[in-house]
Amino acid sequence: MIPLHGIPELEEGDDLGALLAEAATRAGGLEPDDVVVVAQKVVSKVEGGIVQLEGVEASERALELAGDGDARRTEMILREAREIVRARAPLVIAETRHGFVCASAGVDASNAKGPDTLVLLPLDPDASAASLREQVRELTGAEVGVVVSDSFGRAWRVGTTDVALGVAGIAAVLDLDGLHDSAGYQLHATQIAVADEIAGAAQLVMGKIDGIPAAVVRGLRLRGDGRGKDLIMPRERDLFR
Secondary structure (H helix, E strand, C coil): CEECCCCCCCCCCCCHHHHHHHHHHHCCCCCCCCEEEEEHHHHHHHHCCEEECCCCCCCHHHHHHHCCCCHHHHHHHHHHEEEEEEEECCEEEEEECCCCEEEHHHCECCCCCCCCEEECCCCCHHHHHHHHHHHHHHHHCCCCEEEEEEEEEECCEEEEEEEEEEEECECCCEECCCCECCCCCECCCCEECHHHHHHHHHHHHHCCCCCCCEEEECCCCCECCCCHHHHCCCHHHCCCC
């Protein structure tokens, strides 16, 4: 994992693809099959996914769910949510418009641009990943994969880990169904969330407070046409809702 240093604080409309290409060049360049992992926050910032709480009016439902928290923030969670899955004020677990189930529908104040500022998830993380991949290819000539990542909690594990929201140029899921292990056992329903694993690996060098919004993961051979959507559990297979 190679951290990409020198990417500045970003504003709406900044050329993130060019900044990634420049940072990768400073880090020694890109190689075929590299995977560029980009934090969702910087993607949202350049795409305009920023909300100022000033002027946000909280609904009765937001006031109810917020408890002692800021009801304006809860209002933005409700606006971004397709469904409220669980709530214990002020914590809200929601399904987003994309189908992700996560805390606060992905609405977050960390690494935002100041107090009373929230960052929303990208509207289409897969499209964002595909666009960045094409830009990087045009600027560097390297055939790479791109993952747009974010930190999610796990229902039965302490702490967060980064997962893939958007994917381009690589497989998102490695399906081993029907293959045999070293003991000859035939695998059944064995799917490896490789894009999530890549996102989690990159987070080790990006950190949460170090100001490093991107990294290169090198040494994999996972070319494919996967999408972040491939990692969403279909509703009919969800045993917990």
